Amino acid sequence: MGSHRRLAPSSGFNRGAGTALCVLSAAAAGLCAAPADAAPHTDTRTEVDRLYAAAEKATEAYNKADERAGELRREVSDTQDRIARQQERVNSLRDTLGSLAGAQYRSGGMDPSLALLFSDDPADYLDKAAALDRINAREAGRLRDLTSAMRELDQERSEALGSLAELDRSRKAVAxxxxTVERKLATARRLLASLPHAERAAYDRASRSTRDSLGFPSLGGAAAPSARAAAAVAAARSALGRPYVWGANGPSGFDCSGLMQWSxxxxxVALPRTSQEQRSAGQHVPLSQARPGDLITYRADASHVAMYVGNGxxxxxxxxxxxxxxxxxxxxPISSITRV
Known part of the structure; x- marks a missing residue:
């Protein structure tokens, strides 16, 4: 491990987790207030859209918490490794100091003035005594430094474990x-099923594509700006038809940001986990200059992300x-276009 570094305090995560939980709590409260029974068709479509948006926000908040959990676990492990190495050094110093003390005791442990008087070679004795004093002072200083470092590392470990415990509690709350949102999505599916066929078709055309979009449309004349973007597009196309799965980043299922990360x-290319982070993972370009492989984030909060493949x-x-x-x-509504 490299130079000593303090772990990031848990308050930063707690603020992020608290913000996510507040957003989710507000969304859940709003959703719970919405009637689940039959409503006019326009209100039904609006409610379904709202439910989908809430689901995406919940997924990205969960992904962020999960990503932070992994970071904290690695930091805790690194801290424990440092503590173990420091403990070995402390043990070694203790052994050395114990040996020196034993040697002094075996030499008689007498008063220095008497030892000097009875020494066969007083000059040699003085040299050794001075050297021993220097060794003791140096080793004692090292021991003090290491003891202080041990206290600091123990504190870091305690803080890291506390942060991890808080993180796990937050993840459970997000889960x-x-x-709650999954139950609301089930309500959304029932609401859609209650619409006449023509209304359901109109909803698909207005908000999302129809099932026919699983075909392979032409990418037109647009070309990917780089070999890696072309490879990412090819990977995303290979995932067509696989299911949406909460918090998943492949290969059998995906959420929106998980598909981008996997592709x-x-x-x-290593992309960050959430759609909000992916929005800042490259250079922003205007929609008129979008090329295959660019990431398109949606809504002001960038709670949804997709990959542009050309041909609109x-x-x-x-x-x-x-x-x-x-x-x-x-x-x-498009939030940004990011070229990785």
Whole structure:
């Protein structure tokens, strides 16, 4: 391990987790206030859209908490490794100091003035005594430093474990919100099923693509700006038809940001986990300059992300119950276009 470093305090995460939980709590409260029984068709479509948006926000909050949990676990492990190495050094110093003390005792442990008087070689004795004093002072100083370092590392370990415990509690709370949203999504599916066929078709055309979009549309004349972007597009296309799965980043299922992370990983690029982080993972470009492989984030909070593939279309994992598929790039309000 490199130079000593303090672990990031848990308050930073707690603020992030608290913000996510507040958002989710507000969303859940609003959803619970919405009637689940029959409503006018326009209100039904609006409610379904709201439910889908809440589900995506919950998923990204959960992903962020899960990512932070992994970081904290690694930090705790690194801290424990440092503590173990420091403990070995302390033990070694203790052994050395014990040996020196034993040697002094075996030499008689007499008063220094008497030892000097009875020494066969007083000059040699003085040299050894001075050297021993220097050794003792040096080793005692090292021991003091290491004891102080041990106290600091123990404190770090305690703080890290406390942060991890707090993180796990937050993750459980986010998971509880997730279950709430899943129940609401089931309500959304029932609401959609209650609509006449023509209304359901109109909803699909207005908000998302139809199932026919699982075909392979032409990418037009647009070319990917780099080999890695082309590889990411190819990977995303290979995932067409796979299910949307909460918190998943492949290969059997995906959420929206998980699909982007997995696709770019196949191209040798490590993207961050959440759609909000992916928005800042490269250079922003205007929609008029979008090229295949660019990441399109949606809504002001960047709670959804898709990959542009040309011809005015994106590939994405839409929402629970829908497979990875093509959609129009303008299916939702665009937040940004990021070129990785």
């Amino acid at each position: 509880a919100h997730k279950r 770019y990983a196949r191209a040798g 279309q994106v590939i994405h994992a839409p929402y629970p119950g829908a497979p990875v598929r093509y959609d129009r790039v303008g299916m939702m």
